[in-house]
Amino acid sequence: MTDRANDINGICLRGKAGWGENMAFLTAMSNSFGARWFDESWKPQFDQPEWKSTLDTYLSLMADAGPAGASSNGFNENLTLFQQGKCGMWIDATVAASFVINPEDSTVADRVGFALAPDNGSGKRGNWLWARSLAIPKSSQNAEAAEKFINWATNKTYLETVAARDGWANVPPGTRASLYANADYQAAAPFAKMTLDSINSANPSRTDG
Numbered sequence: 001m002t003d004r005a006n007d008i009n010g011i012c013l014r015g016k017a018g019w020g021e022n023m024a025f026l027t028a029m030s031n032s033f034g035a036r037w038f039d040e041s042w043k044p045q046f047d048q049p050e051w052k053s054t055l056d057t058y059l060s061l062m063a064d065a066g067p068a069g070a071s072s073n074g075f076n077e078n079l080t081l082f083q084q085g086k087c088g089m090w091i092d093a094t095v096a097a098s099f100v101i102n103p104e105d106s107t108v109a110d111r112v113g114f115a116l117a118p119d120n121g122s123g124k125r126g127n128w129l130w131a132r133s134l135a136i137p138k139s140s141q142n143a144e145a146a147e148k149f150i151n152w153a154t155n156k157t158y159l160e161t162v163a164a165r166d167g168w169a170n171v172p173p174g175t176r177a178s179l180y181a182n183a184d185y186q187a188a189a190p191f192a193k194m195t196l197d198s199i200n201s202a203n204p205s206r207t208d209g
Contacts, residue, residue, distance in 0.1 A: 001088030
């Protein structure tokens with residue numbers, strides 16, 4: 001897919017430094033290589049072969065098929081490149097899905113396909129290892145109000161309000177199981193099943209990395 005003459009990169013991956021940028025991606029990628037942060041005795045494992053394989057693969061991919069100046073590219077920069085048709089593949093958070101199929105912003109909206117995160121053969125995919133969640137601290141002085149807000153922000157009425165304003169494809173994903181059974185959402189979001197499959201493939205009880 002790489003076509004340097006036409007400024008098309010085979011793959012775009014986060015390279016911008018920071019936990020919210022390249023480290024979020026590299027941590028997810030390393031999981032599929034079997035890498036671990038610590039062993040059972042809390043001894044750091046960053047000098048182990050699995051981490052070296054992760055970084056070597058990442059660097060070779062970007063050198064062979066990535067965009068120039070990748071070390072400056074984070075989520076937003078890669079999103080722009082993909083929407084402009086300059087990335088053959090992009091591995092990132094599922095929240096990007098609705099952006100790349102929006103014909104108002106994406107020149108490739110009608111040519112996008114979705115797949116599960118890669119598996120390096122260990123039986124573990126390079127899925128994101130965290131989620132944005134809502135919680136109420138025990139120390140909160142306004143727990144009741146916070147609970148009402150969380151209920152409002154995640155209930156069906158709110159999702160329907162967003163859908164009426166911005167379309168079903170732009171409804172916040174991953175908040176309700178019922179969303180993925182909604183025929184309107186399924187029709188508008190070709191990534192819906194893939195997102196649900198990604199969520200269901202996660203095994204939070206697995207302790208080997």
